[in-house]
Amino acid sequence: MTALFALATSFLWGLADFGGGLLARRTPALTVVVVSQSIAAVVLGAVVLVTAAWNETGPRLWFAVAAGLVGPVAMLAFYKALALGPMGVVSPLGSIGVAVPVGVGLALGERPGPMQCVGIAVAVAGVVLAGGPQFRGAPVQRRAVLLTLLAAFGFGAVMTLIAEASSTLTGLFLALFVQRVTNVVAGGTALYVSVRRGGAAAPRVALRSLPAFAFVGLADVAANGTYALAAQRGPVAVAAVLASLYPVVTALAARGFLRERLRGVQAVGAGIALVGTVLLATG
Numbered sequence: 001m002t003a004l005f006a007l008a009t010s011f012l013w014g015l016a017d018f019g020g021g022l023l024a025r026r027t028p029a030l031t032v033v034v035v036s037q038s039i040a041a042v043v044l045g046a047v048v049l050v051t052a053a054w055n056e057t058g059p060r061l062w063f064a065v066a067a068g069l070v071g072p073v074a075m076l077a078f079y080k081a082l083a084l085g086p087m088g089v090v091s092p093l094g095s096i097g098v099a100v101p102v103g104v105g106l107a108l109g110e111r112p113g114p115m116q117c118v119g120i121a122v123a124v125a126g127v128v129l130a131g132g133p134q135f136r137g138a139p140v141q142r143r144a145v146l147l148t149l150l151a152a153f154g155f156g157a158v159m160t161l162i163a164e165a166s167s168t169l170t171g172l173f174l175a176l177f178v179q180r181v182t183n184v185v186a187g188g189t190a191l192y193v194s195v196r197r198g199g200a201a202a203p204r205v206a207l208r209s210l211p212a213f214a215f216v217g218l219a220d221v222a223a224n225g226t227y228a229l230a231a232q233r234g235p236v237a238v239a240a241v242l243a244s245l246y247p248v249v250t251a252l253a254a255r256g257f258l259r260e261r262l263r264g265v266q267a268v269g270a271g272i273a274l275v276g277t278v279l280l281a282t283g
Contacts, residue, residue: 002234005226006242012223014249019216021082029079034187036217041180048177056171064175067161068182074154081147098244100156105236120241123276129269163231
């Protein structure tokens with residue numbers, strides 16, 4: 001179950017990143033974060049009411065608050081990076097953040113088996129190669145890399161925090177709701193300040209674009225949920241690495257919908273990442 005939930009996380013995060021990157025090319029990234037997370041918060045609020053999840057209130061929700069504060073910064077940086085550079089190059093670099101939850105898991109005493117250790121190394125190497133990043137070039141490319149690295153470690157922190165925010169399914173609903181509300185408050189405050197200072201962030205969004213924003217927000221929150229379930233049911237190191245395969249999904253989506261060409265090293269990297277996934281799932 002750990003492998004299934006973690007792979008579902010990769011699929012959902014990959015599609016959310018693809019959609020968010022597309023929206024950020026025509027809408028300010030901060031607006032994308034606030035609108036998509038607001039829609040997710042409304043949906044989760046309804047789920048919390050229906051399931052009476054508010055009864056799960058406890059100190060662990062502070063982890064969700066922390067994740068909600070870190071998340072908008074990471075998403076904003078990542079969407080800006082996706083808007084600057086090819087998705088097939090930028091997105092795989094985001095997987096570097098997997099070092100955060102893996103490191104925490106090891107520090108807490110988790111010891112993956114030999115086959116899983118091999119799978120972790122193979123999968124991470126595959127994802128890095130799938131990016132085929134080129135660090136030489138215009139300043140925009142360097143900026144995209146720096147933004148992606150900031151986002152990566154932010155995502156890693158969110159993965160670690162949200163896995164600690166609940167121990168039950170209804171508690172997870174409440175934790176995700178709290179995380180999203182915090183996202184909206186933090187992002188909305190930043191958006192307000194930006195508009196007051198004459199920034200480019202535009203709070204108005206066309207009605208025809210709302211389904212796309214809803215998809216991004218709901219896919220992101222669903223990915224957080226499946227990751228939390230994966231981390232609760234197995235080693236965090238294994239769940240985190242399998243969940244970090246989302247850049248491959250983003251790169252393939254960019255290839256399929258935007259006709260972005262995959263370099264040879266990227267195709268090889270995707271194949272290696274798949275081998276690592278099999279090793280982790282069967283180890």
